[in-house]
Amino acid sequence: xxxxxxxxxxxxxxxxxxxxxxxxxxxxxPFVKNQYILLENxxxxxxxxxVFIGVENSGLPVAFCQIHLDQNLEGLKSLIVxxxxxxxxxxxxxxxxxxxxxxxxxARQRELLIIDISSSIKRKLAHxxxxxxxxxxxxxxxxxxxxxxx
Numbered sequence: 001x002x003x004x005x006x007x008x009x010x011x012x013x014x015x016x017x018x019x020x021x022x023x024x025x026x027x028x029x030p031f032v033k034n035q036y037i038l039l040e041n042x043x044x045x046x047x048x049x050x051v052f053i054g055v056e057n058s059g060l061p062v063a064f065c066q067i068h069l070d071q072n073l074e075g076l077k078s079l080i081v082x083x084x085x086x087x088x089x090x091x092x093x094x095x096x097x098x099x100x101x102x103x104x105x106x107a108r109q110r111e112l113l114i115i116d117i118s119s120s121i122k123r124k125l126a127h128x129x130x131x132x133x134x135x136x137x138x139x140x141x142x143x144x145x146x147x148x149x150x
Contacts, residue, residue, distance in 0.1 A: 008062075008095065010102050013052040018042050021054050021064045028064075028085035050082065055099060062090040065099050069112065079107040081117040100133050 013021065018038065025032055032038050042052065048068070055063035066083040081103060086095045107115055118141055119126045127137075 008098055009056045010099075011054050011056070013054045015039055015042055015046075017054060018052055021061050024061055024064045024085055024087045025083070027088060028083060053099070053102070055086075055095065055102075057090065057095075062087050063095050063099050065103065067103060067106070069110065070116070076114070077110075077112045078114045078116050079103065079110070079112045081115060084117070096129055097133055100135075 011017070019035055022032070022035060022038055025038065032041070045066070046052075050066055050068045053065040053067065054061055055065075063086040064083065065081065065085075068080050068082060069077070070080050071077045084096065084099060086099070103115060115135075117130060117135060119130065131137075
């Protein structure tokens with residue numbers, strides 16, 4: 001299905017409006033199985049300072065992004081992109097690049113030095129997308145499961 005774009009609208013989501021983005025969020029995070037899980041995690045993450053950004057095209061949700069601000073002991077201030085997903089029907093139309101521009105402006109307005117994006121090692125198309133948008137691979141990340149509880 002071929003989609004067209006009108007003017008994209010970016011908005012910070014609250015606990016009511018985030019529900020409209022559940023299908024898009026599930027494309028990236030399938031374990032967010034229902035509204036209850038989404039709202040419980042939204043409340044917790046909001047209390048930690050996470051910001052949830054929705055993107056609409058003609059009133060239709062087309063992309064979702066979760067970000068937060070960070071600072072290390074050296075005083076390096078950064079913006080962390082926790083999640084970024086564009087609806088499958090709207091990929092390759094430039095929406096993801098527009099989301100990154102929005103996030104970059106958000107960071108500049110707060111005088112943050114860098115934007116940090118982590119992406120699963122398996123998401124090769126996402127890596128290509130970030131490189132195309134002038135993001136560089138700057139470190140290796142490691143993780144270790146320490147409990148069987150999800």
